[in-house]
Amino acid sequence: MKTENSNYVSINGQKFEIKNIIGESIMANKPEKFIDENGLRLDGRAVDEIRPMTIEIGVLSRADGSCYLEWGKNKILAAVYGPRELHPRRMQKPDEAIVRYRYNMAAFSVEERARPGPSRRSIEISKVSRDAFAPVIMTKYYPSAVIDVFAEVLQADAGTRTAAINAASIALADAGIPMKGLISACAVGKVDGQLVLDLNKEEDNYGNADLPIAMTQDGEISLLQMDGNLTKEEFKRALEMAKEGCKKILEIQKEALKKKFASREEVVESLVEIAEEKPDDVQKEIELIKEELETEEFDDLEEDVEQDIEEGIDVIVIKTDESDIEISEDEFTEFNEDDDLETDELEESDTLEVGEKI
Amino acid sequence: MTSEVMASLKKDYIYNLMLKGKREDGRAFDEYRKITVQTNIIDKAEGSAKVCIGDTQVLVGVKLQVGAPFPDAPDEGVIITNLEMNPLASPDFEAGPPKEDAIEMARVTDRGIRESGAIDLNKLCITEGEEVWIVFIDVHVLNDDGNLQDASSLGAIAALMTTKIPASREGKGEDMMMPIKDIPVGVTLVDIGGELMVDPGLAEETVADSKLTIASNKDGSISAMQKTGEGMLTQEKLLKAVDIACAKAEEIREKYLLNI
Numbered sequence: 001m002k003t004e005n006s007n008y009v010s011i012n013g014q015k016f017e018i019k020n021i022i023g024e025s026i027m028a029n030k031p032e033k034f035i036d037e038n039g040l041r042l043d044g045r046a047v048d049e050i051r052p053m054t055i056e057i058g059v060l061s062r063a064d065g066s067c068y069l070e071w072g073k074n075k076i077l078a079a080v081y082g083p084r085e086l087h088p089r090r091m092q093k094p095d096e097a098i099v100r101y102r103y104n105m106a107a108f109s110v111e112e113r114a115r116p117g118p119s120r121r122s123i124e125i126s127k128v129s130r131d132a133f134a135p136v137i138m139t140k141y142y143p144s145a146v147i148d149v150f151a152e153v154l155q156a157d158a159g160t161r162t163a164a165i166n167a168a169s170i171a172l173a174d175a176g177i178p179m180k181g182l183i184s185a186c187a188v189g190k191v192d193g194q195l196v197l198d199l200n201k202e203e204d205n206y207g208n209a210d211l212p213i214a215m216t217q218d219g220e221i222s223l224l225q226m227d228g229n230l231t232k233e234e235f236k237r238a239l240e241m242a243k244e245g246c247k248k249i250l251e252i253q254k255e256a257l258k259k260k261f262a263s264r265e266e267v268v269e270s271l272v273e274i275a276e277e278k279p280d281d282v283q284k285e286i287e288l289i290k291e292e293l294e295t296e297e298f299d300d301l302e303e304d305v306e307q308d309i310e311e312g313i314d315v316i317v318i319k320t321d322e323s324d325i326e327i328s329e330d331e332f333t334e335f336n337e338d339d340d341l342e343t344d345e346l347e348e349s350d351t352l353e354v355g356e357k358i
Numbered sequence: 359m360t361s362e363v364m365a366s367l368k369k370d371y372i373y374n375l376m377l378k379g380k381r382e383d384g385r386a387f388d389e390y391r392k393i394t395v396q397t398n399i400i401d402k403a404e405g406s407a408k409v410c411i412g413d414t415q416v417l418v419g420v421k422l423q424v425g426a427p428f429p430d431a432p433d434e435g436v437i438i439t440n441l442e443m444n445p446l447a448s449p450d451f452e453a454g455p456p457k458e459d460a461i462e463m464a465r466v467t468d469r470g471i472r473e474s475g476a477i478d479l480n481k482l483c484i485t486e487g488e489e490v491w492i493v494f495i496d497v498h499v500l501n502d503d504g505n506l507q508d509a510s511s512l513g514a515i516a517a518l519m520t521t522k523i524p525a526s527r528e529g530k531g532e533d534m535m536m537p538i539k540d541i542p543v544g545v546t547l548v549d550i551g552g553e554l555m556v557d558p559g560l561a562e563e564t565v566a567d568s569k570l571t572i573a574s575n576k577d578g579s580i581s582a583m584q585k586t587g588e589g590m591l592t593q594e595k596l597l598k599a600v601d602i603a604c605a606k607a608e609e610i611r612e613k614y615l616l617n618i
Contacts, residue, residue, distance in 0.1 A: 120461045127458045128586065131568075135588040211583075220590035224570070226583035227473045232600055235580055239593055 030206050034191035043072075044201055050198040050245055052188060055167075055256035057174050065175025072200060073157035078167035079150045080175040086146035097142035101130035105153040125161045132165055132185065132214040132223035138178040148176060158204035162186050162212050165223065170253055174260070182253050185214035185223060186245035188238040190230065195238050197245045211235075215244040217250055232332050252308040369565040373551045382561060383412075388602055390557040395512065395614045397520040405521025407534065409513040411557060413503035415447075418495065418513035420521045420536075424484065424528050425492040426579060428563030435482025435490045439468035441497040441510060448502040466584045467510045470542045474581035476515060478537035482523075484530055488507065493536075504560035507571050511544030512610065519618045541615050542571040542581050543607035547599050549589055554599055556606055570596075572603035576611070580604070 035041055045051070051072030063079035070076075086092045103126045105114050130149075138146065149172065151164035162185035169183040189199040190209035199207060215221055222285035225322025230238060247352075372382060381387065391412030400406040420479035427434060441464035443451045456464070471477065482491040495517070497510045521536035548558040548566035558566060567589025573582040580600065585591065591599075 120456075120465065123458050124462045124465050126464055128584070131586060131588050134395060135590060216590065219594055221585070221596060222588075222590050224583055224585035224591070224596070226580065227469045229473065229575075229579050229581055231579045232604065236597055239596065243593070266551075 006299055023132060031202055034203060035196075035208075040201055041196060041200070047194060047196045048241060048244065050248055051200065053166075053249065053252050055170055055252065057170060057256055057260040063171070063175075065171045065173070065177070067167045067170040067174060069163060069170070071159065071163045071166070072198075073155060074153070074160055074163045075155040076160065076163045076167045076173040077152045077154055078164065079149065079152075079170075080171045080177065081150075082175075083142035083145035083147070083177070086144065090148075092144040095143055096139040097137075097145040097147050099108040099130060099134040099137055099139065099147045099149065101126050101133075101149045101151070101159065101168065103129055103151050103153070105156060105160070109153045109156045117277075125164075128223055128225060129161060129165050129168070129214075133169055133172070133183040135222060136180045136183055136216060137172065138180065141178055147172075158199050158201045159187050159212070162214065165214050166253065168258060172355075173257055181217045182250060183214050183216060183222060184246040184249040184253060185210040185212065186242060186249055188242045188245070190228060190234065190238075195234060195241060197241050209234075211242065212236050213239070213246070215246040216244065219243055219246075363548055368561045372383055372562060372565050376551050376553050376555075381555060382559060385557075387553060388606065390481070390606070390610070391559070393512070393614060395516050395618075397618055403517075403588070404524055405517045405519070407513045407516035407520065409509045409516065411509050411512075412559065413501060414505055414509050415500040416506060416509040416513045417498045417500055418510070418517040419498070420517045421494045421496070422521070423492045423494065424489050424530065427487065427490040431479075432487035433483045433490075434479035435477070436481075436492045437468060437472055437477065437495065438492065439464045439471070439495040439497070439514070441467065441506075443502070443506075445570045447499040451499075451502070462586065463507050463510055464497065466507060466571055466573075466582060467495070467514050467544070469582035469584075469585055470511050470544050471495070471514055474540045474542035474573065476538060476540045476542050478539050478569065479517065481537040489530075493518075493521075497602045502560065504563045505546055505557050507546045508544050508557060511523070511542070511571075511573060512614070515541055515543070516615060516618060519615065534608050540575045541571045541611050542566070542575050543610050543615070544571050544582070545603035545606045545610075546571045547602060549591060549595065552595075554595065554602065556602060570599050570603075572600055572607075574604045574607045578604050578608070 031042055035047065039046060041047065043051070053069065053071045056068040058066060058085065059068045060079050063081060065080035067078045068076070069078070083097050086098065091098065103122050104118070105122060107116050109353050133149075139147070149168050151168050153160045153164065156303070165183060172179060173182065186198050188195055188197055188198070188211045189203055189207045190194040191203045191207040193208070196203060199210060204210060209226065209230045211226045211228075211230070212223065213221060214223035362515075375381060379387075380462050383391070385391065394410045396408045398406060399408050400419050402419075403419035404422050406418060408415065408417045425436065427436065441456065441460045442530045443456070443460045445451045445453045477493065482493070484490055495514050497513060499506055499510075518536050519538055519541070523536060525533050545556060546558065547554045547556050547570050548561060548562055549568050549570070550566050555562060558569065563569065566587060568585055568587035568591060570591065571582075571584045571586075572580060574580050
């Protein structure tokens with residue numbers, strides 16, 4: 001391949017005009033239709049369906065709280081440091097903690113390499129996103145301190161600012177920072193003149209509007225941006241859709257937190273409680289719990305329990321306020337084998353109070 | 359620090375006024391301060407406008423240059439918007455590269471213009487894929503007495519409407535006026551203790567729970583929105599804000615822009 005001048009390249013003696021190559025590839029990417037006859041989108045979703053989201057909590061050991069979130073092809077890592085001392089001191093607020101947020105895109109997260117360091121876009125996003133979740137943080141508990149929240153976009157595929165807010169919200173909970181609630185965010189857009197929830201890359205690139213929104217669990221709006229073109233009527237409907245979307249995301253966030261905290265902590269608490277009592281009482285305890293839990297899910301467990309009793313192993317079954325938690329056999333053995341469990345895990349359970357309330 | 363001290367002293371005062379349905383300077387909640395728009399005041403710029411809203415003063419200059427288009431839009435001109443919070447405009451401003459407030463304001467101004475399709479970017483193409491006009495919109499804040507955002511949006515569209523493309527100077531054919539397709543107007547509201555007020559003064563802006571800017575077009579559709587500040591907004595309040603903003607934008611367009 002030889003470049004003759006800036007406008008043409010010649011490959012095997014054939015001339016190609018650069019602008020045509022660029023022009024065609026761009027046009028080729030734009031889909032003709034975003035929504036098919038069945039009302040499905042390019043990725044097979046309904047107009048009011050969000051992309052699948054998975055959340056992992058506590059993925060970074062050095063951070064006080066962390067979260068890895070995948071949403072469609074978005075991959076976001078969020079970490080919370082603090083509350084910690086703020087330097088320089090003149091930035092401190094004597095009556096509350098300040099909250100800092102940094103949204104950053106990894107250079108390799110997008111098709112064309114992003115220049116490292118803050119861009120005007122990321123500075124703006126950092127600012128409005130901080131405003132989106134800072135109000136739910138109870139900063140009065142930590143005067144003169146700072147709570148640093150970092151969100152790193154490892155792979156971007158439309159909706160990174162909302163994904164980063166969702167991840168940050170979970171990381172804050174993981175850090176045990178007192179909050180009034182969780183923040184959930186998603187975007188509504190317009191393609192082919194129709195409103196759609198949670199834009200994918202194509203819809204984001206070629207759509208007619210983009211409206212990222214963040215909400216508290218009470219439906220109060222803490223982040224609102226918009227560009228494109230919407231009539232008043234469309235805006236009203238878009239707001240409703242965003243609300244529904246945020247509700248779904250809140251459920252996913254809650255589930256993730258419960259999975260991480262409710263199971264471990266409550267099992268441990270009861271384990272300690274029962275272990276302190278006499279072996280005879282364990283039997284009584286089990287009978288008691290059995291009466292309470294006459295559900296199908298626990299049938300298997302009961303058998304295990306009975307088997308375990310015969311073998312003379314301490315067994316614990318837990319019931320939470322809202323839902324029954326299944327405990328696998330492996331988890332039992334894990335707890336039983338761990339000698340230092342009582343002290344170690346107990347300390348941790350003290351700090352987990354916040355997660356529990358959410 | 360200055361603004362923080364003022365905030366704590368003034369918050370109660372402004373809040374109590376609000377309860378009586380009043381504002382610091384006696385305006386109604388949906389009333390703007392006096393607006394003046396002067397255009398073509400900088401001869402060296404291709405287009406310019408000075409906007410005053412009350413004591414807030416903003417000067418917007420538009421310059422054009424020939425440059426390369428973005429590869430993903432080879433037949434479209436380019437808009438670049440920048441906002442300078444000049445230290446002469448306020449004791450709170452410092453010299454140096456733009457901070458987050460300035461960047462945000464510039465980008466919201468930019469989105470209003472860009473997303474409304476105010477400029478026909480295709481007409482700014484000279485040779486497809488090679489040369490297009492690059493439109494630099496530079497907003498200079500001269501005096502900050504609150505609501506820089508609206509002054510900036512208004513100044514930007516006013517300056518663009520007076521912009522003459524210097525094609526003959528650059529040897530690209532005959533001069534022509536900037537191809538304007540729409541006239542977006544940004545309206546900013548603040549939420550103070552649950553009441554919405556348009557065109558916040560400096561003190562109101564400082565004590566506000568949150569601030570909302572809505573840019574709307576001739577046909578009443580919305581082209582850009584931005585919420586700033588830590589406050590929360592309910593759905594009802596948001597819809598009310600949109601109604602107020604669109605109505606106010608229409609008024610401003612009628613009174614200050616259509617006659618340019």
